[in-house]
Amino acid sequence: MDSHSSPHAYVSIRSGGVRSFNVPRGKGSVVFIDVSAGAEAERIRELPPTVLREPRAKLLFRVARGEGEDDLAEILERWDLPMEAALLSHPLGAPPAITPLRGEPEIDPAAARAIELEALLEWGKAIWRPQRYHFRLPSGEHAPEFAKLSDAIRAPRDARVLAHWLLQWAHPDTGFVVDTGTLTPVIEAVQRMMVEADSPPGPVAVLDQYPRNSVDVDTAVEMAAGDRGRVVAVVSVNSSGAVRDRLLAAIDRQRESLSNPRVIVMLDKHPPPARPDIDTWSPLPGEAPLLRGGALGRDDCEHCRSAKRARIIPINPYTFDGMLPAQLVPIMPSVSDARENWRLWEVCSEQEAVAVESRSVAPVPALRASGLMPIRLRIDELIARPEFRALAVERLGAAVATADGRFRTDADLVLVPAHELGCEGFADFWAAVKGAVAPACEPIGFSIEAEGFEPEVSARLAEAERVTIFAVGAVSGWSLQKALVGVQHAHRDHNLEIQGLVLHARPATAREWQTLQNSFGNALLAGFHSIIPDRSPLAEERTLLQNLDPSRLSSEATALFEQRLRLCNGESEPDGQPASLFYGADAAVQLTRNSIFGQRLDARAVYTAVAAAMARSREAEATTAPEFRVFDLAGIARSYYDPLILAATLRWLYAHESWWGWRSIEAERLIAALLERATCEDREILVPELLLAYAQGKVHEAAKETILARAEQLHRGAEPELAAAIELTRTLAERAADFALDFSGEDEGAETPRAGVA
Numbered sequence: 001m002d003s004h005s006s007p008h009a010y011v012s013i014r015s016g017g018v019r020s021f022n023v024p025r026g027k028g029s030v031v032f033i034d035v036s037a038g039a040e041a042e043r044i045r046e047l048p049p050t051v052l053r054e055p056r057a058k059l060l061f062r063v064a065r066g067e068g069e070d071d072l073a074e075i076l077e078r079w080d081l082p083m084e085a086a087l088l089s090h091p092l093g094a095p096p097a098i099t100p101l102r103g104e105p106e107i108d109p110a111a112a113r114a115i116e117l118e119a120l121l122e123w124g125k126a127i128w129r130p131q132r133y134h135f136r137l138p139s140g141e142h143a144p145e146f147a148k149l150s151d152a153i154r155a156p157r158d159a160r161v162l163a164h165w166l167l168q169w170a171h172p173d174t175g176f177v178v179d180t181g182t183l184t185p186v187i188e189a190v191q192r193m194m195v196e197a198d199s200p201p202g203p204v205a206v207l208d209q210y211p212r213n214s215v216d217v218d219t220a221v222e223m224a225a226g227d228r229g230r231v232v233a234v235v236s237v238n239s240s241g242a243v244r245d246r247l248l249a250a251i252d253r254q255r256e257s258l259s260n261p262r263v264i265v266m267l268d269k270h271p272p273p274a275r276p277d278i279d280t281w282s283p284l285p286g287e288a289p290l291l292r293g294g295a296l297g298r299d300d301c302e303h304c305r306s307a308k309r310a311r312i313i314p315i316n317p318y319t320f321d322g323m324l325p326a327q328l329v330p331i332m333p334s335v336s337d338a339r340e341n342w343r344l345w346e347v348c349s350e351q352e353a354v355a356v357e358s359r360s361v362a363p364v365p366a367l368r369a370s371g372l373m374p375i376r377l378r379i380d381e382l383i384a385r386p387e388f389r390a391l392a393v394e395r396l397g398a399a400v401a402t403a404d405g406r407f408r409t410d411a412d413l414v415l416v417p418a419h420e421l422g423c424e425g426f427a428d429f430w431a432a433v434k435g436a437v438a439p440a441c442e443p444i445g446f447s448i449e450a451e452g453f454e455p456e457v458s459a460r461l462a463e464a465e466r467v468t469i470f471a472v473g474a475v476s477g478w479s480l481q482k483a484l485v486g487v488q489h490a491h492r493d494h495n496l497e498i499q500g501l502v503l504h505a506r507p508a509t510a511r512e513w514q515t516l517q518n519s520f521g522n523a524l525l526a527g528f529h530s531i532i533p534d535r536s537p538l539a540e541e542r543t544l545l546q547n548l549d550p551s552r553l554s555s556e557a558t559a560l561f562e563q564r565l566r567l568c569n570g571e572s573e574p575d576g577q578p579a580s581l582f583y584g585a586d587a588a589v590q591l592t593r594n595s596i597f598g599q600r601l602d603a604r605a606v607y608t609a610v611a612a613a614m615a616r617s618r619e620a621e622a623t624t625a626p627e628f629r630v631f632d633l634a635g636i637a638r639s640y641y642d643p644l645i646l647a648a649t650l651r652w653l654y655a656h657e658s659w660w661g662w663r664s665i666e667a668e669r670l671i672a673a674l675l676e677r678a679t680c681e682d683r684e685i686l687v688p689e690l691l692l693a694y695a696q697g698k699v700h701e702a703a704k705e706t707i708l709a710r711a712e713q714l715h716r717g718a719e720p721e722l723a724a725a726i727e728l729t730r731t732l733a734e735r736a737a738d739f740a741l742d743f744s745g746e747d748e749g750a751e752t753p754r755a756g757v758a
Contacts, residue, residue: 010119143294150182163189175202175224330632357570374536384425395527418445583688667700
């Protein structure tokens with residue numbers, strides 16, 4: 001048998017016992033024997049008799065840390081075995097070395113690597129081959145089989161032996177990109193062995209949400225490569241080829257700044273491409289893959305048409321576990337959140353009180369390193385408006401009335417953050433709301449920056465029996481916590497009753513608000529309550545823009561490119577006028593009538609209202625059950641006709657939670673129906689925003705041509721502003737998704753130059 005023959009057996013001799021496995025891959029001649037640390041060489045006596053009866057087999061030993069190598073050679077000589085034997089070692093930064101122990105065996109290290117990987121997969125039952133159903137992978141592919149590589153790692157030694165095969169490319173400061181967090185134990189083992197060898201490891205980037213677009217992959221490669229430009233990308237299982245190909249494309253774009261980059265594919269469903277910078281562990285050249293490929297959608301899936309295997313089991317893109325179809329839970333933006341807060345959004349829109357990428361007025365720089373908030377509601381300015389005061393009185397009174405005795409209005413001291421107390425119009429605001437909060441009190445301010453309370457505050461606290469901590473707004477809850485802890489520490493022996501009231505509480509998660517309420521003993525209320533994520537879709541857009549080469553754009557698109565960067569960076573326009581939030585939309589565009597989010601909202605208010613409604617749905621009905629919650633885009637498209645709501649929904653979606661249906665054709669039909677139903681003015685917003693969403697991996701690949709066709713139609717004869725929006729978003733989609741198509745309808749071909757990392 002030659003050295004490229006399929007492996008025969010794998011034996012692991014460990015301190016806890018011996019386990020052996022016959023790899024079902026033909027009639028090979030290599031027996032791989034791994035001896036772990038703590039296992040004595042004499043234990044090779046426990047080798048299965050079938051191994052010792054095969055004189056043509058070649059024994060390949062790995063001994064942990066080189067321990068017992070001499071003893072092993074002596075035992076083999078004493079036994080006078082008929083087969084040849086060799087020792088495998090893994091030097092750092094060099095190919096695996098095979099040292100003869102008996103005879104001169106010719107053994108291919110790649111074959112030994114395949115033996116080890118396939119044995120661990122079989123031992124861990126990591127390859128699922130069901131007979132009564134098939135799988136829907138995170139990429140959308142329907143497949144009859146699935147491999148979860150993390151199931152092959154059943155013990156620390158398993159992670160370490162797989163890590164050995166990566167040491168060949170582990171030079172000082174080498175960084176790693178991995179396609180899933182389930183490979184973390186392997187990368188941790190590699191880095192530990194590098195540290196043990198006094199070789200500093202580099203950064204690690206994890207592509208932890210599927211699908212990823214090319215810009216995300218570019219960013220990960222650039223981060224992992226570091227200053228030395230050394231990067232190894234590891235793909236656990238290559239199914240559709242999308243992640244592998246995007247990694248290769250990212251390496252090609254950054255090749256001048258990289259030093260000998262490498263892409264490792266542990267398990268491939270397809271024959272590996274003939275490239276010197278890619279290394280496939282299984283299958284070996286000339287062998288069939290362990291896993292069978294599938295179809296890119298239900299329309300082409302033979303198993304969906306099979307009476308025996310038609311049932312679909314989706315794969316969770318976080319854990320890579322199988323789910324029952326019922327565990328994939330489609331959700332909609334919260335209607336109850338919209339109904340509770342629509343009056344607030346209306347006032348914010350009328351008074352232009354919503355700012356994006358804006359600095360907070362609260363002096364809490366330690367909590368916001370960048371100084372920018374993705375969304376800031378200027379509640380501090382609204383309190384000067386008489387119409388808002390009336391609404392505030394109503395909502396605060398309703399909150400107190402429904403508190404079931406948890407809040408009392410007979411407090412003898414009201415503490416208010418000093419920066420809010422000093423806002424214009426606060427005195428008139430307090431005169432309006434004090435009857436609902438504390439009729440007998442005038443507020444006193446406290447600094448949220450000082451270490452303790454001012455003497456005047458401490459003196460008033462010494463005489464108080466019941467304290468109300470009042471805040472106009474609460475984001476992180478820092479002001480409330482500062483006052484609560486200050487009161488508790490300053491008067492430990494004084495039995496004060498402490499309660500809290502916030503006009504508008506807008507934490508980033510429901511858990512943050514629950515934690516605040518627990519600290520107040522549930523004596524903390526809010527007039528308005530909404531969950532507004534601290535994530536920034538505009539920052540995500542900025543990432544796409546910064547990775548774009550604007551030299552290919554027209555002058556109008558270049559001007560728009562610069563304007564979008566200013567918007568995403570929180571910079572003002574030269575003329576002082578606010579820039580349009582959505583592509584293709586005028587800055588003065590408003591929501592249509594009869595919306596559950598309010599009447600005639602501007603784009604920024606819609607952006608905020610949709611963010612709050614989607615965040616509430618994500619956290620509502622939260623359970624510990626293994627559910628995967630996704631937004632039902634078909635339901636959203638049929639429920640909301642306004643382009644601003646749909647554009648805001650696309651902005652706040654995560655790629656992994658965009659659900660277009662079980663079949664690829666459903667996405668295509670949904671987009672086609674949505675654009676057909678829309679008016680010409682609606683399409684001017686929807687088409688560029690759909691192109692941006694496609695660039696971010698939120699729109700199914702099947703809908704690409706439909707969106708591009710509509711973009712081409714709109715581009716013909718469009719006004720300069722709209723033409724620039726379509727050109728820029730189409731270029732972003734082309735850059736991120738690796739397609740090239742101009743509006744003439746001619747394919748630019750594979751030779752079209754790609755924009756590199758700016």
